[in-house]
Amino acid sequence: xxxxxxxxxxxxxxxxxxxxxxxxxxxxxxxxxxxxxxxxxxxxxxxxxxxxxxxxxxxxxxxxxxxxxxxxxxxxxxxxxxxxxxxxxxxxxxx
Amino acid sequence: xxxxxxxxxxxxxxxxxxxxxxxxxxxxxxxxxxxxxxxxxxxxxxxxxxxxxxxxxxxxxxxxxxxxxxxxxxxxxxxxxxxxxxxxxxxxxxxxxxxxxxxxxxxxxxxxxxxxxxxxxxxxxxxxxxxxxxxxxxxxxxxxxxxxxxxxxxxxxxxxxxxxxxxxxxxxxxxxxxxxxxxxxxxxxxxxxxxxxxxxxxxxxxxxxxxxxxxxxxxxxxxxxxxxxxxxxxxxxxxxxxxxxxxxxxxxxxxxxxxxxxxxxxxxxxxxxxxxxxxxxxxxxxxxxxxxxxxxxxxxxxxxxxxxxxxxxxxxxxxxxxxxxxxxxxxxxxxxxxxxxxxxxxxxxxxxxxxxxxxxxxxxxxxxxxxxxxxxxxxxxxxxxxxxxxxxxxxxxxxxxxxxxxxxxxxxxxxxxxxxxxxxxxxxxxxxxxxxx
Numbered sequence: 050x051x052x053x054x055x056x057x058x059x060x061x062x063x064x065x066x067x068x069x070x071x072x073x074x075x076x077x078x079x080x081x082x083x084x085x086x087x088x089x090x091x092x093x094x095x096x097x098x099x100x101x102x103x104x105x106x107x108x109x110x111x112x113x114x115x116x117x118x119x120x121x122x123x124x125x126x127x128x129x130x131x132x133x134x135x136x137x138x139x140x141x142x143x144x
Numbered sequence: 145x146x147x148x149x150x151x152x153x154x155x156x157x158x159x160x161x162x163x164x165x166x167x168x169x170x171x172x173x174x175x176x177x178x179x180x181x182x183x184x185x186x187x188x189x190x191x192x193x194x195x196x197x198x199x200x201x202x203x204x205x206x207x208x209x210x211x212x213x214x215x216x217x218x219x220x221x222x223x224x225x226x227x228x229x230x231x232x233x234x235x236x237x238x239x240x241x242x243x244x245x246x247x248x249x250x251x252x253x254x255x256x257x258x259x260x261x262x263x264x265x266x267x268x269x270x271x272x273x274x275x276x277x278x279x280x281x282x283x284x285x286x287x288x289x290x291x292x293x294x295x296x297x298x299x300x301x302x303x304x305x306x307x308x309x310x311x312x313x314x315x316x317x318x319x320x321x322x323x324x325x326x327x328x329x330x331x332x333x334x335x336x337x338x339x340x341x342x343x344x345x346x347x348x349x350x351x352x353x354x355x356x357x358x359x360x361x362x363x364x365x366x367x368x369x370x371x372x373x374x375x376x377x378x379x380x381x382x383x384x385x386x387x388x389x390x391x392x393x394x395x396x397x398x399x400x401x402x403x404x405x406x407x408x409x410x411x412x413x414x415x416x417x418x419x420x421x422x423x424x425x426x427x428x429x430x431x432x433x434x435x436x437x438x439x440x441x442x443x444x445x446x447x448x449x450x451x452x453x454x455x456x457x458x459x460x461x462x463x464x465x466x467x468x469x470x471x472x473x474x475x476x477x478x479x480x481x482x483x484x485x486x487x488x489x490x491x492x493x494x495x496x497x498x499x500x501x502x503x504x505x506x507x508x509x510x511x512x513x514x515x516x517x518x519x520x521x522x523x524x525x526x527x528x529x530x531x532x533x534x535x536x537x538x539x540x541x542x543x544x545x546x547x548x549x550x551x552x553x554x555x556x557x558x559x560x561x562x563x564x565x566x567x568x569x570x571x572x573x574x575x576x577x578x579x580x581x
Contacts, residue, residue: 050464050472063474067464067579069418092576093416093507093563097405099467122419122466 052118053130064110070095071103071117074137099123165360168272187352188359193366196392197225200384202371203400204228206237207524209354210539211397216361219547224363229370233351236401239501240532241424241458243437245282245342246307249298252557252569254305259554260537267536273353275345282342282437287331291441295337310338323489331442344448350535373410381520397522397546402502404525411518416507416563418578420461421500422529423471427493429453445482457483463579471500503529509581510569513542513558522546528581
């Protein structure tokens with residue numbers, strides 16, 4: 050698979066480390082009510098869809114950026130690649 | 145004719161009529177050879193769905209068929225159906241590297257896998273089918289002192305749970321496989337942990353044998369019948385919606401491996417697992433080279449030689465979520481490198497075939513066999529890439545759970561709530577990262 054890095058262009062997926070579902074960006078607030086259950090869901094449960102999947106890839110052998118890759122888990126087709134930083138900002142996770 | 149007494153055995157079917165089933169034997173083969181092989185019958189019926197059953201097993205793979213078989217045979221249940229999206233045995237039971245072993249370390253695992261090994265040992269007599277169970281021995285090579293300590297500990301754990309284990313030194317390994325790369329500068333072979341009772345089993349025959357045995361006991365095996373959803377009312381499952389219409393059931397057991405998340409989403413559940421692809425490979429036929437099963441301790445590579453003489457090899461999963469039953473080239477390269485560093489002599493052998501199967505990778509690398517919060521709905525999955533060796537025990541304990549509503553004594557740890565309770569069964573010590581198990 051080739052991942053079209055937003056800064057570096059097309060890169061072999063071998064240069065990356067895979068983490069999993071991009072929902073992991075949304076780490077629960079540990080101080081909020083019911084945070085224990087939320088953390089159990091966060092750590093262990095996954096949607097694991099057959100089809101479009103937004104997922105986190107880390108460019109370890111490159112610029113060490115985290116990316117959010119939108120990829121189809123049935124065909125392996127990649128339709129979007131964004132910097133995870135931009136996604137997290139847009140979704141209100143970081144400043 | 146006197147021969148009738150062994151070749152035909154009447155079975156009471158679900159609609160109250162008697163059917164006769166053929167018992168396989170050496171004598172039968174000879175008798176058929178003399179009469180032009182005109183007496184063989186299909187090994188199982190191609191059943192059409194009835195309106196309702198007591199038990200529906202979703203998934204006609206090894207685990208689902210074994211579950212139906214043991215439900216009927218050991219737990220004396222009736223009105224059982226297995227529903228399968230494609231054809232039986234077309235998924236992971238037909239896609240693995242056929243290895244059976246019970247060399248686990250942890251308490252929650254080892255008794256279960258040893259139970260499975262014992263079932264393998266009596267399987268062919270039990271279901272009257274030649275599954276080519278071959279206890280040719282498995283060795284796990286070690287390359288460092290630390291690895292030797294770890295394997296010594298594992299071997300002791302196996303022995304304490306009633307399995308067999310032996311620690312081999314370098315010379316003992318050399319005597320078995322003189323062509324290995326013993327003096328590799330980085331990863332010299334220092335010995336191996338051996339389980340002589342481990343080996344290989346003809347994987348397709350496992351599915352066929354269980355299917356035939358279940359069918360003989362009145363189980364309906366319904367192929368080309370995809371489960372599209374579950375009908376659930378007031379917290380109780382009423383049946384499954386399928387591509388061939390609604391089928392009612394008192395109890396539904398799901399054993400669909402890589403499709404677990406998809407099927408259980410139909411019941412509104414999210415599972416602690418991801419689906420990943422594992423590739424396997426077969427080389428061209430070679431002269432007899434490896435009489436057992438071998439795993440490399442310094443890379444992810446395992447190899448055995450099939451009875452058709454091809455080397456059957458496998459390695460690691462590709463590492464990203466996927467439902468495609470094919471992998472990518474980096475893993476091919478990685479497996480080939482592992483093989484070359486272990487036994488450089490295979491460098492000239494060519495790979496004939498490669499394929500992929502979808503693994504239900506759980507968060508701790510161990511399976512789940514448990515009730516769900518929905519009454520009548522039971523789940524069996526999370527086998528990662530170790531499901532084949534577990535097939536008999538998985539079927540047996542799942543049938544136990546379905547019939548008696550309590551877990552079998554060897555499967556009490558495989559619960560859904562072990563993650564929330566911090567009772568993970570993490571053989572590899574990797575934490576909640578499915579692609580590392």
